[in-house]
Amino acid sequence: MATPLFLALSAALLLLSVPGAAATGVFQVRRKFATGGGGGGANISHLRAHDGNRHGRLLGAVDLALGGLGLPTDSGLYYTEIMLGTPPKRYYVQVDTGSDILWVNCISCDRCPRKSGLGLDLTLYDPKGSSSGATVACDQPFCAATYGGKLPGCTANLPCEYSVMYGDGSSTTGFFVTDALEYDQVSGNGQTQPTNGSVTFGCGASQGGDLGTSNQALDGILGFGQANTSMLSQLAAAGKVKKIFSHCLDTINGGGIFAIGDVVQPKVKTTPLIRHMPHYNVNLKSIDVDGTTLQLPAHVFETGEKKGTIVDSGTTLTYLPEIVFKSVMLAIFKKHQDITLHNIQDFWCFQYNESVDDGFPTITFHFEGDLPLHVYPHEYFFENGKDLYCVGFQNGGLQSKDGKDMVLLGDLVLSNKLVVYDLENEVIGWTDYNCSSSIKVKDDKTGATYTVNSHNISSGWRFHWHKSLVLLLVTMLCICVIF
Ligand SMILES: *[C@@H]1O[C@H](CO)[C@@H](O)[C@H](O)[C@H]1NC(C)=O
Ligand SMILES: *[C@@H]1O[C@H](CO)[C@@H](O)[C@H](O)[C@H]1NC(C)=O
Ligand SMILES: *[C@@H]1O[C@H](CO)[C@@H](O)[C@H](O)[C@H]1NC(C)=O
Ligand SMILES: *[C@@H]1O[C@H](CO)[C@@H](O)[C@H](O)[C@H]1NC(C)=O
Ligand SMILES: *[C@@H]1O[C@H](CO)[C@@H](O)[C@H](O)[C@H]1NC(C)=O
Ligand SMILES: *[C@@H]1O[C@H](CO)[C@@H](O)[C@H](O)[C@H]1NC(C)=O
Numbered sequence: 001m002a003t004p005l006f007l008a009l010s011a012a013l014l015l016l017s018v019p020g021a022a023a024t025g026v027f028q029v030r031r032k033f034a035t036g037g038g039g040g041g042a043n044i045s046h047l048r049a050h051d052g053n054r055h056g057r058l059l060g061a062v063d064l065a066l067g068g069l070g071l072p073t074d075s076g077l078y079y080t081e082i083m084l085g086t087p088p089k090r091y092y093v094q095v096d097t098g099s100d101i102l103w104v105n106c107i108s109c110d111r112c113p114r115k116s117g118l119g120l121d122l123t124l125y126d127p128k129g130s131s132s133g134a135t136v137a138c139d140q141p142f143c144a145a146t147y148g149g150k151l152p153g154c155t156a157n158l159p160c161e162y163s164v165m166y167g168d169g170s171s172t173t174g175f176f177v178t179d180a181l182e183y184d185q186v187s188g189n190g191q192t193q194p195t196n197g198s199v200t201f202g203c204g205a206s207q208g209g210d211l212g213t214s215n216q217a218l219d220g221i222l223g224f225g226q227a228n229t230s231m232l233s234q235l236a237a238a239g240k241v242k243k244i245f246s247h248c249l250d251t252i253n254g255g256g257i258f259a260i261g262d263v264v265q266p267k268v269k270t271t272p273l274i275r276h277m278p279h280y281n282v283n284l285k286s287i288d289v290d291g292t293t294l295q296l297p298a299h300v301f302e303t304g305e306k307k308g309t310i311v312d313s314g315t316t317l318t319y320l321p322e323i324v325f326k327s328v329m330l331a332i333f334k335k336h337q338d339i340t341l342h343n344i345q346d347f348w349c350f351q352y353n354e355s356v357d358d359g360f361p362t363i364t365f366h367f368e369g370d371l372p373l374h375v376y377p378h379e380y381f382f383e384n385g386k387d388l389y390c391v392g393f394q395n396g397g398l399q400s401k402d403g404k405d406m407v408l409l410g411d412l413v414l415s416n417k418l419v420v421y422d423l424e425n426e427v428i429g430w431t432d433y434n435c436s437s438s439i440k441v442k443d444d445k446t447g448a449t450y451t452v453n454s455h456n457i458s459s460g461w462r463f464h465w466h467k468s469l470v471l472l473l474v475t476m477l478c479i480c481v482i483f
Contacts, residue, residue, distance in 0.1 A: 062241055062260035063184050063192050063452045064095075078249060078313075078411070079118075079218055080258060081457065083182035083194075084201075085130030091219035092120045095247075095258065097313050097421070098279060100227035101162065103202030104220035106174055110206045113217035122219055125203055127177050132198075136160045136176035142200050143176065146229050162202050171208040176200050181231070186261065186441060189451040199234050225279070226423055232260065242444060243423035247313055248454065249415040250435035251379075255456030257418070257439055264449055265440035268420050270429030271367040274303055280421065280428055283368035284309040284407055287324070289331035290361030300324055300405075307405045311428060313419065315410035318380070322397035324407065329391070332360060332380075346398075349390040356381050356389060365409070371429060375413045382412065 107126035143160035159175035184192035250256035360377035
């Protein structure tokens, strides 16, 4: 029996990859996000509640090497690498700020990919092959905390299971294990040293759909959500890191910066995260195109169940409620009545032989706390062939029933910016930034400030546009508990 726990909109699979290691911890992330409150089943809202954990016993900074390129015409994803087990083995995982658990393909897996079209070597995790690995039983505290109480039917020694189902038909099911995680702690300017932590993560025993076969296959997904089950929360609870992470997704060179720790440079202006939401929800107040505020009904940006604005690195595109989408499109093309838009696989595309940055307006999203998000034409359009541009905004109303009223800000509009998720202070912020450069993070143990450089974990792999399109559609994601 499967009880749906979360519904999530999952647009393109974006991976943040962190290659080699720097001193702070580096994780790979894949983007997915849940809208919470799936029908029936356990009330898991409390799982996602902020834990307000503000212990002062912290913490080193972590550098997660990133690879991948978030353009829809490239891999459309960012990923990182982590080391699990004793002796440690390397796993490539998508970085996802929209989900809360780390899982990797397991040795007992039915349909797990052995090869990746991304040119990465895949590895199956074997709990028995790791001297530090242990299966989590359903009566252990992690399991009870994850599911908000003891699972019905739980008897001693039964494994604590999990299941994630995606709307495109893909899924992963498995059980939780605890093992050693090795990550790169920032130890100097541009330097890292390997550090150990213990984490509980999913051992993916069965994958369905694309997760089993995709040419974008990776070893798993690293959720950077706010729940206590995330790797970040676990490392924070162990006093190893602060619950602050940041990313800078580079659409120019690929890869970028992904770090855990206090960013001291650049400075970013922030907006409050809405509390008790399963995702990184913020208050969007208005949208300007070319300096003119779009006239939209006040309620369109209100937060509520299946309503509101989510910052979701891991989704490639940006999804807008139909009324907002139409208004934005009209404003973008206001001065180009002559342009003909063609629908190419559900993207609106057009021929243009001049600079889009010169010919089209900047769009500014305004958030609570006077935080602007500037999106330039080369960020909301992507080039799909010579002089052919496509719009990176999607009409959410056409994508999914549950997500139709949501504003989902994906990687294209978040790229080329340093985005800081400060869960200690419950704020998120960003600033335009060169993601091929470096940032400065503070090591709370020593008070020292160190440089964290950008990375580009290269795979030498090129993505094919027509194949990637299917992954760009918003799909519904449902994480289920199976017992
Ligand atoms: C779920 O639990 C939270 C807090 O525990 C509560 O505020 C909320 O109303 C509950 N939701 C449902 C649908 O029961
Ligand atoms: C998350 O962990 C913190 C401290 O580790 C704890 O205080 C809090 O109650 C936990 N939250 C949930 C929902 O279990
Ligand atoms: C990580 O943990 C393992 C087993 O606990 C230990 O053998 C190893 O030396 C540790 N590595 C580091 C870098 O601390
Ligand atoms: C751009 O296209 C227009 C018509 O679509 C054409 O007249 C013009 O010569 C083109 N310019 C360049 C530089 O190709
Ligand atoms: C971004 O930073 C890199 C590394 O410092 C530098 O080589 C590059 O020129 C910078 N790009 C821009 C547009 O300033
Ligand atoms: C990053 O990697 C991609 C291939 O994955 C490569 O095309 C690109 O040139 C690399 N960028 C840099 C700055 O090394």
